[in-house]
Amino acid sequence: MTQTARRLTRHEQQAQTRLRLIETADRMFAEGGIKAASLRSLCERAGFSQGAFYSNFASKEDLLLCVLERHIQQEVAFMQGLVSGSDREDLDDALDRLANRLAKIARDPHWSLLSAELQLHARRDPDFAARGDKVKAASLNEFTALLEDLIKRYNLNPAITTPDLARGLYALWSGLALQGSTRGELPRDQVFLSFLRNMIGSPRT
Known part of the structure; x- marks a missing residue:
């Protein structure tokens, strides 16, 4: 039937x-x-x-912000799965997974083009910049929550506050995404891993 x-x-x-x-x-x-x-x-x-x-x-600008917001939400959710899927006794594995994912999206030309488009349009349009800042702030809050879960899971003692850690990691990702590849550079995953290991802290005893 x-x-x-x-x-x-x-x-x-x-x-x-x-x-x-x-x-x-x-x-x-x-x-x-x-x-x-x-x-x-x-x-x-x-x-x-x-x-x-x-x-x-309301406008194409509104649509652009929705596009970026959707990308970021999907990536944060994916990275949360990476962290939660890591062995609770193996911090290095969790950091490796996170660094590799950040490096992958920094290499993705689609991501870097969208990020560049957002920043360029924000420079041309102050009203759009203000709205973009709100989306960025919401995204940083989600990324901060991800790092807080990581810190709690491994009982870490970070060198800086978690919001500052999120901002630093986001700025590093944005810079590497826009920079592209240069000859002789340190692989992106190693750059992210070095930042995380130095800033995320060691397990509390």
């Missing part, structure tokens, strides 16, 4: 539309920047009308 597919509710349809627009913008912003991605071309590529766009987002 064939089952009839359940009809989506209006809320579910809107959630799907929103996600499709975010995923399409994610690719287009990285390909050519926010200025090059016209609202019309973005909607056509996603398969929706401009009316559908404005039912979900």
Whole structure:
């Protein structure tokens, strides 16, 4: 007997539309920047009308922030899984996993292009910069919570406060993501690992 597919509710349809627009913008912003991605071309590529766009987002800038927020939330959740999946007796393994993941996303051209686009657009638009700062602050709070879990899990005594540790690690990641590769450089995972080992502290006795 064939089952009839359940009809989506209006809320579910809107959630799907929103996600499709975010995923399409994610690719287009990285390909050519926010200025090059016209609202019309973005909607056509996603398969929706401009009316559908404005039912979900106030502007392209609003969409850019949603794209970045989604990326960061996904990465923090992934890294939380890495930390929780590590042996409670093996701090080195947990730090290695975290450093390797940070290095991987710093090497990802898609991530670095989105990060650069955010910073460049913020320099051109003070209003967008203020909104971007709020998203960045929320992201840092999530990253701080991740590091607090790590510190608690291994009973560590960090050299600086956890929020400062999160800001330092975020700044290091941003710099390495935008810098690209240079000849003879120390591998990114080793840079992150050195920072973490020096700042995260040793287990309390």
